[in-house]
Amino acid sequence: MELFKWSNRYSVCIDSIDEEHKGLFKLINSLYSSLTEGQAQDILSEVLDKLFEYTQKHFRREESLLRAANYPYLANHIALHEYFEQSIVKYNQQLQDDPSSLTIEILSFLRDWLIQHIQGVDMDYVPYLKDKNLS
Ligand SMILES: [Fe+2]
Numbered sequence: 141m142e143l144f145k146w147s148n149r150y151s152v153c154i155d156s157i158d159e160e161h162k163g164l165f166k167l168i169n170s171l172y173s174s175l176t177e178g179q180a181q182d183i184l185s186e187v188l189d190k191l192f193e194y195t196q197k198h199f200r201r202e203e204s205l206l207r208a209a210n211y212p213y214l215a216n217h218i219a220l221h222e223y224f225e226q227s228i229v230k231y232n233q234q235l236q237d238d239p240s241s242l243t244i245e246i247l248s249f250l251r252d253w254l255i256q257h258i259q260g261v262d263m264d265y266v267p268y269l270k271d272k273n274l275s
Pocket residue numbers: 202217221257261262
């Protein structure tokens with residue numbers, strides 16, 4: 141079972157970015173399977189760590205593309221990225237204190253946040269990158 145299934149409506153039409161977004165959802169799906177399979181806290185924490193690292197890498201790359209494109213709303217975009225990263229850190233800390241704190245609702249929140257982010261503010265920067273041939 142998957143919590144998220146990729147569809148073209150999530151595509152920003154820049155392959156490298158789509159691939160990274162797919163990678164993020166893949167990790168959320170694997171957190172979901174680990175959770176529903178009743179995996180131990182350290183396994184869940186490991187996958188959350190992986191999600192955090194992958195997210196950081198992807199966000200920094202996206203931000204450097206936006207910087208190169210002189211994207212006018214970069215500061216706001218960075219603040220949104222920071223919020224998501226801090227949420228992952230918070231959920232991982234909660235998981236250390238209470239193994240039952242990581243729930244399907246939290247994973248759904250991460251998934252929905254990403255979907256809204258991609259379909260909203262990520263789509264918004266696409267013309268700026270395309271204009272400078274950045275990907
Ligand atoms: Fe973004």
